Amino acid sequence: MSTTSTKPTLSADLTVGEIVAAWPTLARVFEQLKVDYCCGGKRPLRQVCTELRLDPVSVVALLQASVDALASAAGSELDVSAYSLTELADHIERTHHAYVKAELPRLCEMADRVARKHSWRDERLVDVAETTLALAAEMFSHMDKEEKILFPLVRQIERGASDQFHCGSIANPIRQMEDEHESAGQAVARLRELTDGFAPAEDACNTHRALLAGLAEFESDLHRHVHKENNILFPRTLQVAGNN
Ligand SMILES: [Fe+2]
Numbered sequence: 001m002s003t004t005s006t007k008p009t010l011s012a013d014l015t016v017g018e019i020v021a022a023w024p025t026l027a028r029v030f031e032q033l034k035v036d037y038c039c040g041g042k043r044p045l046r047q048v049c050t051e052l053r054l055d056p057v058s059v060v061a062l063l064q065a066s067v068d069a070l071a072s073a074a075g076s077e078l079d080v081s082a083y084s085l086t087e088l089a090d091h092i093e094r095t096h097h098a099y100v101k102a103e104l105p106r107l108c109e110m111a112d113r114v115a116r117k118h119s120w121r122d123e124r125l126v127d128v129a130e131t132t133l134a135l136a137a138e139m140f141s142h143m144d145k146e147e148k149i150l151f152p153l154v155r156q157i158e159r160g161a162s163d164q165f166h167c168g169s170i171a172n173p174i175r176q177m178e179d180e181h182e183s184a185g186q187a188v189a190r191l192r193e194l195t196d197g198f199a200p201a202e203d204a205c206n207t208h209r210a211l212l213a214g215l216a217e218f219e220s221d222l223h224r225h226v227h228k229e230n231n232i233l234f235p236r237t238l239q240v241a242g243n244n
């Protein structure tokens with residue numbers, strides 16, 4: 001069963017999470033403007049603009065122009081807004097979780113190698129390796145909880161089960177997952193800071209360059225991953241649970 005949804009009208013009164021849920025291609029524009037749309041997705045665009053000293057009217061115009069320009073562009077971000085809860089949980093596992101499981105061990109290994117070889121000229125590389133390793137441990141445990149506990153509950157709720165489980169309401173594990181997203185988001189922000197925005201020095205070796213490119217891609221995937229959970233899967237699950 002698929003839930004259909006009508007697109008809202010693009011305005012500064014929508015939250016940034018609602019905006020990316022309705023127009024996934026705008027994630028790129030928000031990334032350029034340094035707008036946090038995943039963990040900070042519940043804030044209205046107007047409030048975010050005030051915080052970043054941006055004019056909301058210009059930002060909405062920019063977003064609208066991007067929607068118009070990207071609407072027919074090939075390779076635009078997959079629109080999951082019409083997915084059922086089960087389809088969305090399956091999609092997240094098949095794409096984002098599979099990517100994290102394949103990519104993080106590779107990034108940890110490269111970060112360790114780069115730190116051992118080059119930390120004599122940039123000691124922050126030790127911190128990069130440690131932060132990547134800690135992030136990997138956190139992400140593996142986090143995804144395990146989603147795959148073994150939360151997502152099965154989401155699928156049960158969609159099939160009409162009650163919201164009351166032995167661990168209490170599903171709102172509790174959802175809140176815990178959101179806290180863990182916040183923590184992973186902070187780790188990735190720290191990696192960005194430690195690497196000057198994932199920018200390689202002119203004389204950086206190939207492994208160092210591959211590490212930075214991999215971390216930048218990881219950040220981008222994490223934003224989309226967390227956005228789909230925080231702004232689409234979790235609020236819709238709570239909504240369905242409330243009606244069961
Ligand atoms: Fe996840």
Ligand SMILES: [Fe+2]
Binds near residue numbers: 229
């Ligand atoms: Fe998650």
